[in-house]
Amino acid sequence: MKRFLCLLLALSALSAAAQRNTIAISDLPHLPSDTLPTDRPNVQIILYTDNTFRYLFTNADSLSRTELYASHWDTTGIFAYRDISLQSLPPTIEIHVIDRYDGFHFPRTGQIVSRYGLRGRRNHNGIDIALRTGDPIHAAFDGRVRYSRYNMGGFGNLVIIRHTNGLESYYGHLSRRNVKAGDFVKAGQVIGYGGSTGRSRGPHLHFELRYADQAFDPERLIDFTSGQLRYQTFLLERSFFNIRSRAVEGLEEEDDSFDIEALMAANEIPEDGTLSEEIIRAIEEKELKAKEAEAAAKAAKYHTIRSGDTLLGLALKYGTTVDKICKLNGISRNTTLRIGRKLRIQ
Numbered sequence: 001m002k003r004f005l006c007l008l009l010a011l012s013a014l015s016a017a018a019q020r021n022t023i024a025i026s027d028l029p030h031l032p033s034d035t036l037p038t039d040r041p042n043v044q045i046i047l048y049t050d051n052t053f054r055y056l057f058t059n060a061d062s063l064s065r066t067e068l069y070a071s072h073w074d075t076t077g078i079f080a081y082r083d084i085s086l087q088s089l090p091p092t093i094e095i096h097v098i099d100r101y102d103g104f105h106f107p108r109t110g111q112i113v114s115r116y117g118l119r120g121r122r123n124h125n126g127i128d129i130a131l132r133t134g135d136p137i138h139a140a141f142d143g144r145v146r147y148s149r150y151n152m153g154g155f156g157n158l159v160i161i162r163h164t165n166g167l168e169s170y171y172g173h174l175s176r177r178n179v180k181a182g183d184f185v186k187a188g189q190v191i192g193y194g195g196s197t198g199r200s201r202g203p204h205l206h207f208e209l210r211y212a213d214q215a216f217d218p219e220r221l222i223d224f225t226s227g228q229l230r231y232q233t234f235l236l237e238r239s240f241f242n243i244r245s246r247a248v249e250g251l252e253e254e255d256d257s258f259d260i261e262a263l264m265a266a267n268e269i270p271e272d273g274t275l276s277e278e279i280i281r282a283i284e285e286k287e288l289k290a291k292e293a294e295a296a297a298k299a300a301k302y303h304t305i306r307s308g309d310t311l312l313g314l315a316l317k318y319g320t321t322v323d324k325i326c327k328l329n330g331i332s333r334n335t336t337l338r339i340g341r342k343l344r345i346q
């Protein structure tokens with residue numbers, strides 16, 4: 001009888017699963033109600049009390065992680081996936097950023113001094129967070145240190161961690177590294193201390209997130225002001241790997257021809273600090289843009305999902321489009337709207 005009940009539960013769970021293609025971990029209740037075998041030896045189904053289910057890869061630690069940390073494992077180079085081209089990546093990659101076993105911790109919160117994007121004619125593949133030398137830097141997710149060295153290419157003391165969620169995170173300009181290649185780390189572990197080593201004009205953390213060597217804007221996933229993770233299941237679009245594809249809307253069209261940091265880096269701003277009219281105007285413009293972006297962030301509107309809500313219904317209600325809502329929240333049209341979840345509307 002118990003078996004029969006299990007089967008019924010599994011069937012209803014499967015039909016529920018057919019209606020959606022992503023499972024947000026936050027949506028899952030914390031207590032599994034039962035487990036079921038499958039025809040694959042290392043895979044079990046965990047059933048939850050609300051009839052949702054999830055595959056459990058038994059021995060996942062020893063199987064998938066061995067693979068994850070064995071192939072493309074390079075402890076001397078900053079890139080490890082040179083044979084995988086950008087074009088060969090799928091258009092959308094579903095990243096289970098955290099799950100019941102693996103957590104998140106912000107690497108460092110603080111003032112953002114430079115965002116992902118073009119910096120003059122150079123790419124800035126990460127985000128710069130201001131800090132004081134010696135401030136602790138935390139591993140963002142669970143994983144294994146792939147690289148911990150002094151990098152001559154400009155990163156200074158650099159730690160790269162490969163995470164169980166498939167992403168790699170880069171932590172540059174550290175004053176001290178606390179870990180060595182091969183070390184397993186937990187989210188939140190102090191992997192080093194902030195500094196200004198390498199090509200750096202002052203103490204800050206240079207932080208990157210990459211998938212198969214391809215960088216995307218870390219602000220898509222992490223709010224560096226509050227220290228919050230934005231998504232637990234994240235749909236990583238191949239288009240995000242474009243340096244012009246930024247998380248903050250409105251910044252994509254930014255004219256970088258007067259990027260102050262680029263000018264400073266190129267020593268086009270003299271040591272004595274005298275600024276030309278042109279540069280003063282550029283600074284003022286930059287400050288104005290920052291104020292506008294702040295105002296836009298304050299104007300953000302949220303909706304808490306109630307029973308019966310649909311993406312189309314919300315789009316009509318708030319005079320927006322399904323595409324815009326999906327983009328703001330990093331979800332797809334097929335994502336199940338769980339009651340109680342907060343969606344950003346504008």
Ligand SMILES: [Zn+2]
Pocket residue numbers: 114124126127128205206207
């Ligand atoms: Zn940087």
